Amino acid sequence: MLNERGQREVFCGLTGIIWLHRKMQDAFFLIIGSRTCAHLMQSAAGVMIFAEPRFGTAIIGERDLAGLADAHEELDRVASEVLACRPNIRTLFLVGSCPSEVIKLDLERAAQRLNQRWHPQVKVLNYSGSGIETTFTQGEDACLQALVPHLPLSAKAPAQLLVVGTVADVVEDQFSQLFKSMGLNNVAFFPPRRSAELPAIGPGTRFVLAQPFLSDTARALQAMGMECISAPFPLGVQGTTGWLKAIAHSFGIDEQRVESVIAAPKARALKALEAHRAALANKRIFFFPDSQLEIPLACFVHHELGMTLTEVGTPYLNRQLMAHDLARLPANTTLSEGQDVDKQLQRCQQAEPDLVVCGLGLANPLEAQGVATKWSIELVFSPIHGYEQAGDLAALFHRPLKRRQLIGQRKGELAWN
Numbered sequence: 001m002l003n004e005r006g007q008r009e010v011f012c013g014l015t016g017i018i019w020l021h022r023k024m025q026d027a028f029f030l031i032i033g034s035r036t037c038a039h040l041m042q043s044a045a046g047v048m049i050f051a052e053p054r055f056g057t058a059i060i061g062e063r064d065l066a067g068l069a070d071a072h073e074e075l076d077r078v079a080s081e082v083l084a085c086r087p088n089i090r091t092l093f094l095v096g097s098c099p100s101e102v103i104k105l106d107l108e109r110a111a112q113r114l115n116q117r118w119h120p121q122v123k124v125l126n127y128s129g130s131g132i133e134t135t136f137t138q139g140e141d142a143c144l145q146a147l148v149p150h151l152p153l154s155a156k157a158p159a160q161l162l163v164v165g166t167v168a169d170v171v172e173d174q175f176s177q178l179f180k181s182m183g184l185n186n187v188a189f190f191p192p193r194r195s196a197e198l199p200a201i202g203p204g205t206r207f208v209l210a211q212p213f214l215s216d217t218a219r220a221l222q223a224m225g226m227e228c229i230s231a232p233f234p235l236g237v238q239g240t241t242g243w244l245k246a247i248a249h250s251f252g253i254d255e256q257r258v259e260s261v262i263a264a265p266k267a268r269a270l271k272a273l274e275a276h277r278a279a280l281a282n283k284r285i286f287f288f289p290d291s292q293l294e295i296p297l298a299c300f301v302h303h304e305l306g307m308t309l310t311e312v313g314t315p316y317l318n319r320q321l322m323a324h325d326l327a328r329l330p331a332n333t334t335l336s337e338g339q340d341v342d343k344q345l346q347r348c349q350q351a352e353p354d355l356v357v358c359g360l361g362l363a364n365p366l367e368a369q370g371v372a373t374k375w376s377i378e379l380v381f382s383p384i385h386g387y388e389q390a391g392d393l394a395a396l397f398h399r400p401l402k403r404r405q406l407i408g409q410r411k412g413e414l415a416w417n
């Protein structure tokens with residue numbers, strides 16, 4: 001196991017706004033940032049979303065401490081303008097960033113002030129999406145952690161199970177159906193589709209993570225007395241089966257019932273993987289640390305697609321939350337935590353992988369050197385959880401290799417002509 005603390009190549013936590021604002025359709029994300037933050041969001045989100053965005057950037061210019069009072073006034077003015085134009089917004093997130101002029105602002109106080117003005121029509125919360133201390137998926141962790149204290153407590157009909165982590169609506173519907181068939185009728189998803197309808201929790205509520213990058217949220221839920229169901233992450237057939245069985249076991253649901261509920265979707269998923277497995281078996285894959293999904297994904301590509309793991313990098317390793325997936329990694333896997341990008345690039349070169357999973361910043365230079373890459377951020381944007389998505393998840397790894405093959409063929413044809 002390598003531990004590295006050198007230069008990192010990762011996006012910042014603001015990126016999470018792209019999938020969070022798609023999920024919570026009555027929430028607005030106001031980034032308090034610089035022009036760089038605005039450009040990042042415009043370019044990262046602009047090419048990937050087609051609905052009207054519910055996020056924006058209040059650009060805070062260079063100011064000394066004496067100018068902070070004006071900055072607060074300006075922030076209140078912008079926030080009020082946003083809310084006045086959008087009467088459907090129920091939660092406003094003030095999202096902090098890393099420029100020094102923003103760090104000087106007390107966004108918690110700003111949120112309290114705005115709450116006095118807008119409550120009960122709008123709840124105003126704050127969290128940090130700063131690039132100084134986060135990987136890009138930690139933006140979601142910070143956002144959900146800010147929501148946890150607002151989960152309503154109910155003694156009457158609290159959720160039995162809280163599924164924690166943003167999943168696509170289609171995945172949520174599929175999981176809900178499976179839970180119902182298993183006999184779990186009162187299951188809630190967090191974050192919900194509407195931020196104003198946060199799920200009620202109670203003394204018996206247990207939670208399970210659907211995403212591996214939610215350590216702080218998990219800690220906050222446990223601090224409220226909720227039990228965390230320890231499970232692998234629901235990626236691919238094996239991960240999904242392990243996840244569902246861990247939940248069923250926690251609620252005392254009979255294993256045979258679970259097997260009969262999952263039989264059909266599991267068979268469909270195995271069939272969907274066949275063609276990809278034939279093409280990907282024995283291909284070598286290298287994971288750079290970026291999304292924190294690397295370890296469960298490595299388990300999927302190795303056990304279900306037959307790929308050889310050269311190195312599996314993760315930005316942070318929470319051994320407790322990752323225990324099941326860590327145990328599934330082959331014993332000889334090179335695992336690295338953190339990053340020293342130059343050294344890691346050298347190791348990657350020596351490993352000669354067929355496919356590299358990495359952030360956008362590394363993908364283009366590697367492609368230029370003839371290495372096939374997969375953007376790790378695409379694995380967070382795409383619906384990849386559960387049985388019905390297993391084939392699509394495999395296709396995300398297969399596509400870059402197919403593309404390389406086609407380019408090679410095309411070059412060969414041109415050479416002949």
Ligand code: SF4
Binds near residue numbers: 098
């Ligand atoms: S939060 Fe920091 S890292 Fe992220 S876009 Fe803004 S300036 Fe860049």
